[in-house]
Amino acid sequence: MSSVSTLSDLFDHAKLPFRIYHLGRRVMPCSRAHFRAFEEEKIAWESPFKGEARLALVIDDPDGQVDQSRIWCLALPLDEQGQLQPAARDAFLRRLLEAGLEASLHSEEDGQHDPMKDNPLAYAPDMMARAMLHAWLCHDNGLPLSEAAQHVARYIAAPTADDAPEWSDLSVQGIADWTVQLTTEDKVLLATQLPQLEDHVVSALCQCLEHTPFQHEALAAALRTRTTSDEPLRPLGLRAVIGTQTETARQWLDTLLTQTPSVEALAIVSLRGWQHLEHAERLPVFLEALAAHPDINLRDSLRDLALIPRLRLPVIMALQQASPASALGRRLSEMGLGRY
Incomplete structure (x- = not known):
């Protein structure tokens, strides 16, 4: 050979x-x-x-x-x-x-x-990644919806019905199987039913949807509404929505950047929503927010973003253009990268 x-x-x-x-x-x-x-x-x-x-x-x-x-x-x-x-x-x-x-x-x-x-x-x-991988394999092999996924579909269609499955009986694998095979009708239904779903189900759905960017405005908006006011659900909702190319995702990110985003929120954007940083005005604001957190390892964060092919040049240009008086400029100087 x-x-x-x-x-x-x-x-x-x-x-x-x-x-x-x-x-x-x-x-x-x-x-x-x-x-x-x-x-x-x-x-x-x-x-x-x-x-x-x-x-x-x-x-x-x-x-x-x-x-x-x-x-x-x-x-x-x-x-x-x-x-x-x-x-x-x-x-x-x-x-x-x-x-x-x-x-x-x-x-x-x-x-x-x-x-x-x-x-x-x-x-x-981890367990969620394994569940999503198995779901993608079943989907790509053209297998029919699993029995566990059918239970999920029945619950979401009528969560308060007398004959609906108990939410506690729904499996992570079933939710993963269902999310990778979402039709347009499923997305519309889910957007409508989200207010009625148990928090544990919404949590699992968000963790699966973040791996299947669903590009559906109504669902993105419904997820933001359902999770924003709930502290445990908010980061999960952000993870699910920020990876979509929807106006809701862009607005959510822009709103975050006008506030003081948490370290967790910035990490979520870097991980799932980096496509939204391909923006001449948004990227410098995001990098400034990263630099403003002293607990963030800025060198590693910048390297991770710059390794993404579509972000490498924009990140380098933003660093070169950072004002020495800005938080980003000061952190770069401290790292010996004043002329990155």
Whole structure:
């Protein structure tokens, strides 16, 4: 396999279908073309998080059984340009080649050749990320709505009906399955029913919706209304809405920036709503708000934003244009970055 220099090459050579999913800023599908170009060091990773490309490499089960798919969750290190640092990937690739791909894929059956054991690239997503990944796999395999998701649909359609499922019986996996397959009608219904839903259900819905930017104005507005006045729900509502390209998301962010946003709110915007920072006036205000919080590690926060390909140049320009008298200018000077 002298021609094998990337993971994409390896699976193509073995004629094994595989898929890639983002696990960093959101859990969502990633195109194989993007992953291949990234592996070939032609482009930067489109959704970096904490200096890594966090992803799930899914090797499909030949019989289409989602639960039998092999899933390798990896955190590939990035350089200062957001591109792959290939050494760790190359070591993983050599490990697969030496053990044999077939043996590695059946490691769970024989207990040997586990490619993720003692693997420095191995990454363990949290429960919500695992639920969303499973939901996306079912969706992308064209599977019908799960029984758990059908219970969610029945509850949301009529939460106060005598025959409605108990909200406490709804599972996180069922809510995840339902959110990735939302139709326009579902979004309209959810926007209407939100005031009647239990807080625990709204919380779980928000945590799933933040991975499925739903681009629906009425639903975004309803989520903001439902969560803004509730302290525990407010950050969850922001996480769900801020990733959408809706007027509600933009207005919510602009309102935050006219106040004194909390560290948590700023982190949410950086993580889920960075697209809204592609704005000549909004980005400097956001960076100034970051700098105004002494507890924020500004260097790491700026690096994380600048690794996003579409934000790299705007962030650098905003830093260069920061007034020395501003909070941002002072923090940059303290870090020795006055001429960033």
